[in-house]
Amino acid sequence: MSNLRVEHLGKSYGSANVLSDINLSVDNGEFIVLVGPSGCGKSTLLRMIAGLDGVTTGDIYIGDRLVNGLAPAERRIAMVFQSYALYPHMDVRKNMTFGLKFTGVAPAERQRRVDEAARMLRLEPLLGRYPRDLSGGQRQRVAIGRAIVREPDVFLFDEPLSNLDAALRVSTRVEIARLHRLLGATMVYVTHDQTEAMTLADRIVVMSEGRIEQIGKALDLYYGPANLFVAGFIGSPAMNFFLGAVETVDGATARIVGAGFEPLALPADALDRGAKVTIGVRPEHLRIAGQGPFATSGAVELVERLGVSSFAHVRRADDKTLVVEVRGRETPEVTQNVTFRAPLQDIHVFDASGQRIDISKGR
């Protein structure tokens, strides 16, 4: 088990910058999830940590050992691939022991590790089977088993659940969380699925366009997104945004006006007169006949009823769509005009460059 440190890491292919100035420190035993839309560089970062892709600039340390120049096997990492990447011509046991042959693990020890991993992952009845005879979930468990028997310092997961169907994804996710608790290992996990990120991670790294947007615990990201990108990426359905500007500052109160919402009074500590701002409110924080300074209204266009809650799609005054989560049995009728309110604590304010303005703390 080991910590992992990435300093000023950059990657470019020719003139195209894929990653720039990535800094990340992962504690011993921590579960880190890299999340972001496709093409954001998260898989490249993982492959660079694994040693499968070269480093253009910067350093990678595993357990305080500089590993830039080391081959994947020498880094003491193990990687689980989205496509499982099982050796098709070897049975499950051979798949797990194949790599150990070359790293000087004695046969008896190999046997012990495979048996232990098989027990952990409930693979015992499958040890003699070939990958082609296994289901997707079983294959992924074998791939995880192959990583476990290497007893690596750091586990790397590259979208391991993306090829599984929805039900299997949930159960395998639980399995991975259980494994992390059991092994206490350092894990870096790449996904584009924010549910996986939120449920598995000790800390989440949100990435976009080759940069780290924010690092933090699941709820910190949810309640305190550092910028517009994180605000829009974390949470489903996505946060509603309203463009506005600070019209007046009167003592401790700033009055913000904009399209699609009623003039809004906010604590003025961090707001200047004339500043352009973006107001963000999550669908689940808007209430029909609720309380709070924020109010918006519009005609209901569509209601998606999911059971636990329903999502009302509302045409705002500025002709954009607003999504509101409505709980309970009563849902608004289509074409009905409805006003929604949100309390102060659930209003997010971002400045013109998209950075969060902490309205309660001052500058």
Add this chain to the structure above:
Amino acid sequence: MLLEQRARSLAVHAVLVAYSALALGPILLVVMNSFKARNAIFDSPLSPPDSSTFSLIGYAKVFRASHIVVYFENSLIVTMVSMGLVLLFGAMAAWALSEYRFRGSTALGLFLSIGIMVPIRLGSVAILNMMRTLGLNDTLTALILVYIAQGLPMAIFILSEFIQQIPMDLRDAARCDGVPETRIFFEVIAPLLRPAIATVAVFTIVPIWNDLWFPLILTSSDSTHTITLGVQQFLGQYITDWNSVLAALSMAILPVVVIYVIFSRQLIAGLTSGAVK
């Protein structure tokens, strides 16, 4: 609808049957007539041997009059060794060219593919001179070297295509597992190339086995003749011993058929199923 489908399938089958007849007819004639007496071959070449025309005289003559066993041996040695080396070097080169980017790799790939476009026979004189200088004239080694050069370009071309279909994750997984590069090639990639290797093997063997040209110019003694060249001694300018020619040809067909049957079992694709979803 159904009728139209049937008609189409009938038409396709008619074409296929006609083609098969065209391809198999001459072979059938050769084999059939090799079991007939000389007169019967000329009297009724299209009829199968019956009790009055059946004769093994051709086979008897071939075994009595020539070094057919030596020729067979030579052909087998040359073909098998050439095939083995073409597959080994071809697969290794294909892997290197598609897996590693190094200075001049594109140029090297192009250079190797020139062999597909330019027939090796154009270099016959140069090859003959080279073999003489090397002292390899009239040896099986000379033939093997030429056939390796002849077979490699196509082998590399076909195997490269197959290698590109092998999921990259597999070799990445092997690297993370600490498997050395040579073992990745021989123990992970090569087993997955089996269908391709069978294809290349068949494509390599047939022209080598059937080749007349290079044995003719590079070998001169009975001890180095191949079967294809050996058959020629029954074809005279004035008299051709058809019994012997047909018997020798029939026997020469046999090993290629056997080899094809062996490898065609390996031509089953889908070996990679289960590797990735």
